[in-house]
Amino acid sequence: MAKELLKGNVAVAEAALRGGCDFFAGYPITPSTETLEYLSHRMPELGMETRFVQSENEIAAMNMVMGAASAGARALTASSGPGISLKAEGMSYAAHYAIPYVVLNVQRWGTGLGSLKSGQADYYRDCKGGGHGDYHNVVFAPNSIQEMVDDIYEAWDIAEKYRVGVTIFSEAVLGQMMEGVEMPPFKKREGDLDWGIDGTGSKGMKYPGGDGQEYIDFELSKYERIIPEMQRWEQYRTEDADYVFVAFGLPSRVCVDAVDKLRGSGEKVGLFRPKILWPFPHKGFEELYRMNPHVKGFISVEMNDMGQMVDDVALGAKRAGYCVPTYCYPCGGGVPRVKMVLAKYNEIITGELKEMY
Amino acid sequence: MEIVKKTPAKLGTHDLCPGCGHGIVIRLIEEVIEELGQENNQIVIAGVGCVCTATPAMRFDRFQAAHGRAAATAEGVKRVRPDVLVFAYQGDGDAYTIGIAESLNAAYRNENITQFVINNVNFGMTGGQMSWTTLPGQKTMTSVSGRNAELTGLPFHFPEMVAGSKGFHVAYAARGAVIDAKTINQTKRMIRSALEAQLNGEGFSVVEILSPCPTNWHMSPKQCREQITGPIIAEYPLGEFKTRD
Numbered sequence: 001m002a003k004e005l006l007k008g009n010v011a012v013a014e015a016a017l018r019g020g021c022d023f024f025a026g027y028p029i030t031p032s033t034e035t036l037e038y039l040s041h042r043m044p045e046l047g048m049e050t051r052f053v054q055s056e057n058e059i060a061a062m063n064m065v066m067g068a069a070s071a072g073a074r075a076l077t078a079s080s081g082p083g084i085s086l087k088a089e090g091m092s093y094a095a096h097y098a099i100p101y102v103v104l105n106v107q108r109w110g111t112g113l114g115s116l117k118s119g120q121a122d123y124y125r126d127c128k129g130g131g132h133g134d135y136h137n138v139v140f141a142p143n144s145i146q147e148m149v150d151d152i153y154e155a156w157d158i159a160e161k162y163r164v165g166v167t168i169f170s171e172a173v174l175g176q177m178m179e180g181v182e183m184p185p186f187k188k189r190e191g192d193l194d195w196g197i198d199g200t201g202s203k204g205m206k207y208p209g210g211d212g213q214e215y216i217d218f219e220l221s222k223y224e225r226i227i228p229e230m231q232r233w234e235q236y237r238t239e240d241a242d243y244v245f246v247a248f249g250l251p252s253r254v255c256v257d258a259v260d261k262l263r264g265s266g267e268k269v270g271l272f273r274p275k276i277l278w279p280f281p282h283k284g285f286e287e288l289y290r291m292n293p294h295v296k297g298f299i300s301v302e303m304n305d306m307g308q309m310v311d312d313v314a315l316g317a318k319r320a321g322y323c324v325p326t327y328c329y330p331c332g333g334g335v336p337r338v339k340m341v342l343a344k345y346n347e348i349i350t351g352e353l354k355e356m357y
Numbered sequence: 358m359e360i361v362k363k364t365p366a367k368l369g370t371h372d373l374c375p376g377c378g379h380g381i382v383i384r385l386i387e388e389v390i391e392e393l394g395q396e397n398n399q400i401v402i403a404g405v406g407c408v409c410t411a412t413p414a415m416r417f418d419r420f421q422a423a424h425g426r427a428a429a430t431a432e433g434v435k436r437v438r439p440d441v442l443v444f445a446y447q448g449d450g451d452a453y454t455i456g457i458a459e460s461l462n463a464a465y466r467n468e469n470i471t472q473f474v475i476n477n478v479n480f481g482m483t484g485g486q487m488s489w490t491t492l493p494g495q496k497t498m499t500s501v502s503g504r505n506a507e508l509t510g511l512p513f514h515f516p517e518m519v520a521g522s523k524g525f526h527v528a529y530a531a532r533g534a535v536i537d538a539k540t541i542n543q544t545k546r547m548i549r550s551a552l553e554a555q556l557n558g559e560g561f562s563v564v565e566i567l568s569p570c571p572t573n574w575h576m577s578p579k580q581c582r583e584q585i586t587g588p589i590i591a592e593y594p595l596g597e598f599k600t601r602d
Contacts, residue, residue: 059429060458064429071433197438
């Protein structure tokens with residue numbers, strides 16, 4: 001199939017429908033709104049006019065998604081940082097009931113209202129649960145529109161396999177830019193769910209209620225399966241690297257260029273890119289350690305102000321066997337330029353920038 | 358002796374306080390649903406509060422919503438299962454205070470769902486705090502000198518609001534009570550109208566039911582009945598505010 005030139009927010013919406021999405025509820029918020037807009041006319045085209053709701057707010061949207069998914073739909077909601085905070089209550093409930101659903105977060109920069117700059121400000125919230133209680137969503141972190149299309153196409157298969165929420169971690173620029181993408185064909189869920197509410201009372205939600213050991217075991221066994229089975233990462237020129245950049249999303253593409261530039265001037269650097277952020281790809285760090293135990297330091301490059309993923313990078317390095325410093329370049333809002341990464345690298349090797357861990 | 362009236366098949370037991378009205382309402386809903394032949398085609402979206410204690414009595418497909426969000430969750434279910442009878446079952450604090458947005462917006466869009474709201478003019482489960490339906494001057498745990506309406510607002514009238522405000526076009530809105538045979542029979546007819554409206558695809562239907570709360574009102578069942586027939590009905594008249602077209 002030929003490639004089409006599509007905007008990220010539109011491509012991800014179309015790919016969701018092709019992946020079987022048959023319910024959407026959402027509320028406008030920049031920079032994610034094109035997903036809502038596109039689905040508002042695309043779903044009626046596909047005979048799903050009543051399966052699209054422009055809701056009164058994000059809270060209601062997430063609760064509609066929960067209801068729809070419980071009744072058997074492949075349900076989606078989309079928003080950006082502040083809107084996802086409103087959904088966090090529902091996401092916690094969905095986790096408790098083991099409801100599979102997909103949420104798209106087109107991240108912007110900042111705390112509170114933040115700004116419309118592209119960002120990765122929501123790592124802590126989205127990768128560590130987000131709402132109250134103990135739970136995780138599987139968090140995909142694509143760095144191209146094609147990868148985002150492929151991720152959301154697979155998302156409900158993963159969500160239903162484990163009965164878990166799936167977060168697609170987009171970014172303002174990834175949602176707003178255009179790239180050539182190949183759309184997968186329409187597919188439907190294979191087989192039927194053995195749980196759900198359909199009015200007959202024959203299946204029910206099938207999760208262990210209450211607060212006893214049965215519920216805890218149910219939750220733990222789910223995550224025990226997800227953690228080893230959902231390890232995804234990519235490495236670039238790390239085989240002999242002294243310093244390894246760690247980045248996801250668009251900064252990872254900037255880091256590829258930074259690696260090439262630095263390699264051109266004789267610096268031995270590489271890139272480690274988590275493709276899924278939760279579960280964090282610890283297996284990737286172990287692989288790296290087996291291949292190259294001589295790394296002198298890790299550098300987490302993130303589009304936020306204080307560094308968030310850096311905690312997991314340091315932990316990943318330590319768990320794999322490294323006893324080296326972990327640095328952080330939290331570049332703030334907006335995609336960093338290659339020269340900014342190079343400058344920061346220079347500060348690190350000259351000892352000007354101290355390690356975080 | 359021949360038993361002529363059986364308990365609806367899907368009814369279980371609950372742990373509500375003696376003298377509470379919830380049990381009667383659930384019984385009425387299930388009687389109507391059985392009479393409509395829908396007992397194997399129903400989903401309840403349960404609110405949070407005393408409803409959590411009431412819902413074990415509902416032994417059919419049940420979804421425990423987040424506090425206040427039942428109307429939104431019901432909407433999600435109904436959009437996916439349009440042929441199934443979907444109703445939200447909530448208290449006044451759940452549906453009208455924290456859930457004012459979800460309830461009003463579901464009514465505003467005329468979603469084809471039914472909302473049953475048990476109005477006992479206080480937050481019962483948490484121990485009797487002021488709700489938006491609390492009467493002016495009524496003493497609660499958060500209005501110990503009596504509700505100051507100037508500072509906290511006047512009693513909230515949801516059925517009248519969605520039935521009579523411009524921009525709303527709901528199918529059915531009514532208020533009943535469960536204090537004697539007459540009001541119980543009247544409420545049952547309202548429940549039937551609301552559910553029939555949904556089955557016919559007419560849109561949003563709501564029945565609010567005035568219900569005694571002996572525990573938090575600190576009254577005997579008899580005093581509760583007088584409280585409802587007196588000041589509560591004076592504020593919240595019974596009747597149909599929007600009848601089916």
